[in-house]
Amino acid sequence: xxxxxxxxxxxxxxxxxxxxxxxxxxxxxxxxxxxxxxxxxxxxxxxxxxxxxxxxxxxxxxxxxxxxxxxxxxxxxxxxxxxxxxxxxxxxxxxxxxxxxxxxxxxxxxxxxxxxxxxxxxxxxxxxxxxxxxxxxxxxxxxxxxxxxxxxxxxxxxxxxxxxxxxxxxxxxxxxxxxxxxxxxxxxxxxxxxxxxxxxxxxxxxxxxxxxxxxxxxxxxxxxxxxxxxxxxxxxxxxxxxxxxxxxxxxxxxxxxxxxxxxxxxxxxxxxxxxxxxxxxxxxxxxxxxxxxxxxxxxxxxxxxxxxxxxxxxxxxxxxxxxxxxxxxxxxxxxxxxxxxxxxxxxxxxxxxxxxxxxxxxxxxxxxxxxxxxxxx
Amino acid sequence: xxxxxxxxxxxxxxxxxxxxxxxxxxxxxxxxxxxxxxxxxxxxxxxxxxxxxxxxxxxxxxxxxxxxxxxxxxxxxxxxxxxxxxxxxxxxxxxxxxxxxxxxxxxxxxxxxxxxxxxxxxxxxxxxxxxxxxxxxxxxxxxxxxxxxxxxxxxxxxxxxxxxxxxxxxxxxxxxxxxxxxxxxxxxxxxxxxxxxxxxxxxxxxxxxxxxxxxxxxxxxxxxxxxxxxxxxxxxxxxxxxxxxxxxxxxxxxxxxxxxxxxxxxxxxxxxxxxxxxxxxxxxxxxxxxxxxxxxxxxxxxxxxxxxxxxxxxxxxxxxxxxxxxxxxxxxxxxxxxxxxxxxxxxxxxxxxxxxxxxxxxxxxxxxxxxxxxxxxxxxxxxxxxxxxxxxxxxxxx
Numbered sequence: 104x105x106x107x108x109x110x111x112x113x114x115x116x117x118x119x120x121x122x123x124x125x126x127x128x129x130x131x132x133x134x135x136x137x138x139x140x141x142x143x144x145x146x147x148x149x150x151x152x153x154x155x156x157x158x159x160x161x162x163x164x165x166x167x168x169x170x171x172x173x174x175x176x177x178x179x180x181x182x183x184x185x186x187x188x189x190x191x192x193x194x195x196x197x198x199x200x201x202x203x204x205x206x207x208x209x210x211x212x213x214x215x216x217x218x219x220x221x222x223x224x225x226x227x228x229x230x231x232x233x234x235x236x237x238x239x240x241x242x243x244x245x246x247x248x249x250x251x252x253x254x255x256x257x258x259x260x261x262x263x264x265x266x267x268x269x270x271x272x273x274x275x276x277x278x279x280x281x282x283x284x285x286x287x288x289x290x291x292x293x294x295x296x297x298x299x300x301x302x303x304x305x306x307x308x309x310x311x312x313x314x315x316x317x318x319x320x321x322x323x324x325x326x327x328x329x330x331x332x333x334x335x336x337x338x339x340x341x342x343x344x345x346x347x348x349x350x351x352x353x354x355x356x357x358x359x360x361x362x363x364x365x366x367x368x369x370x371x372x373x374x375x376x377x378x379x380x381x382x383x384x385x386x387x388x389x390x391x392x393x394x395x396x397x398x399x400x401x402x403x404x405x406x407x408x409x410x411x412x413x414x415x416x417x418x419x420x421x422x423x424x425x426x427x428x429x430x431x432x433x434x435x436x437x438x439x440x441x442x443x444x445x446x447x448x449x450x451x452x453x454x455x456x457x458x459x460x461x462x463x464x465x466x467x468x469x470x471x472x473x474x475x476x477x478x479x480x
Numbered sequence: 481x482x483x484x485x486x487x488x489x490x491x492x493x494x495x496x497x498x499x500x501x502x503x504x505x506x507x508x509x510x511x512x513x514x515x516x517x518x519x520x521x522x523x524x525x526x527x528x529x530x531x532x533x534x535x536x537x538x539x540x541x542x543x544x545x546x547x548x549x550x551x552x553x554x555x556x557x558x559x560x561x562x563x564x565x566x567x568x569x570x571x572x573x574x575x576x577x578x579x580x581x582x583x584x585x586x587x588x589x590x591x592x593x594x595x596x597x598x599x600x601x602x603x604x605x606x607x608x609x610x611x612x613x614x615x616x617x618x619x620x621x622x623x624x625x626x627x628x629x630x631x632x633x634x635x636x637x638x639x640x641x642x643x644x645x646x647x648x649x650x651x652x653x654x655x656x657x658x659x660x661x662x663x664x665x666x667x668x669x670x671x672x673x674x675x676x677x678x679x680x681x682x683x684x685x686x687x688x689x690x691x692x693x694x695x696x697x698x699x700x701x702x703x704x705x706x707x708x709x710x711x712x713x714x715x716x717x718x719x720x721x722x723x724x725x726x727x728x729x730x731x732x733x734x735x736x737x738x739x740x741x742x743x744x745x746x747x748x749x750x751x752x753x754x755x756x757x758x759x760x761x762x763x764x765x766x767x768x769x770x771x772x773x774x775x776x777x778x779x780x781x782x783x784x785x786x787x788x789x790x791x792x793x794x795x796x797x798x799x800x801x802x803x804x805x806x807x808x809x810x811x812x813x814x815x816x817x818x819x820x821x822x823x824x825x826x827x828x829x830x831x832x833x834x835x836x837x838x839x840x841x842x843x844x845x846x847x848x849x850x851x852x853x854x855x856x857x858x859x860x861x862x863x864x865x866x867x868x869x870x871x872x873x874x875x876x877x878x
Binding site for chain 2: 228230231233234235238257258279299301302303304305309311369370371372380381429433436437440441443444445446447451454455458459461462463466467468471472
């Protein structure tokens, strides 16, 4: 048994933490949030140069990591610093699927991703599908030697910046059948592809994506026809580890900000942290934070296991973090009082990040349900 | 014991409903739901109520009020919330006015009260300061008497809708040597007096509803003092008892719960409406059960008030429970919206002729959830309310 990080991962953690603490303060983040792109190309380049993107890929994919704990180390730091750059979407979802399924030409794109030169987005969930992974109504129809895509995709994070979108579409089966789903690489600007972009409340940008007779060459197919579901499941599992770790990092910062505030804010002639009513609540936050840390370890450490066992661990972590996240976000705001309600104060962003994480890849209840299904099996 | 409204109350409710039907247009309702009311919308709403004689609901007839009892006020508040009507801006009408009626001079009453009714004056509240939140009595804004004027210096914060106001009522320190509560005075100040600066505070959901108000050598005529110098804390506390009216927010919770149910019927989860999902349904049922009980607690207290009994710790209890329930409903709305809670809607994205992103109900849910975290913070935080309850029931008890 050993809960220490390896030397390499510790170095990665230190380097990344230092890089971000030098460059990523609230004013910087607020500037980035207000920018048209919703992220900073300079920061992205810096992250690529540090090898942060490479750490999310295995050696045979051109990286030097790619395991569950590489993901958790990187995303915990990104979460601690409140980084809004689209690492999860470009590297984990997009890059992960390309690396896992791509032919030689497609895999060449992974190198570009690792170098920081290419953004990606996964256009999978659809209006009305909520968090259901197998509910795909977009269609892929062969026509001559080409494939024609039609359909709509919901809340596609990072779609506007992406040079390529990975789009899921159904080639056979009923609307919620896991079989029959295929994946395609659609270049930005393809005829018939339209994006309606918008900012998200917790930072970053997304778009509603419409596919209207998008014609692709057969070489645009990613992986085997009709067998996209399992690779998608794996990609989303990795994304869940990333999201859980990122949320853990954000909760650490929220908790630390609250600790500092309790020690410094004076009311009734003393620091408010001397009131036992608040002390006990703060202690509960710390207890739950350690629960969340362990849940992330469980999820990251089981990422390479069999899909059902892996997903049970992941749903367990996401359910727990959903509950702890709500507690920590709400208690942090409440113990701060009015100041936490302001955009200008650092906590606001972290509270939003923690809370809105529960709106991607399944919420607390969705993961509870999936945990029940998988643990009964 | 009778849980139902009597005939007179039912007739009154019908009257209120008819008025709301007519006055709350679909366009207005939409703005309320999306939190996009303009100053003009709020002024129009006040004018419509005033024309009907229903604006100053708690004022006695002699001052031009409706002189409604607690049950009538409750009925209106509940119906208005259910109809998604705008809220009455309370600062002049239900905060300052009662203070002026009880402690103000005849001249102050004659001058200010009609202007509140007509909408000529928009008041805001100068209570909280950066260092004086829950500990309000530690406020530092200084007023020094010089001849016929007070010279005011200091800073107020969390001034709701101060950007629209032309007047502010302020707690200021006039005797720095007295015990905290005994050196405070209550001043009425023109917002266009030189030396006043209003700076916006943008909240975490991107809205501008509160402000900082800075005072630098602001000259205030002594006749703008309410009551006696250094007695302001008494008036301030009296005002706060009025701030706590409708503290339970039952109508808002009912309207919110209905909205969540509408959403959960429309949202599909694995091919079935979300409302049929046992986990979501259980969350919904629990908050509804809490609300049913609290609505009755609220009515019990209102009946006592209508019978002339002053509420004690009960209003603190209602504040705590009422805000927990409202916040829980905001949380459910956000959950029900699913992934479409993520888009951050703005008029820039959703222009007047653009369809909303995702289902029309989803857009504002996350912003409302975050914005309403304020409910348990302002008007005496829930911690302060619990202190009050414990202090009354346990005494000094250390």
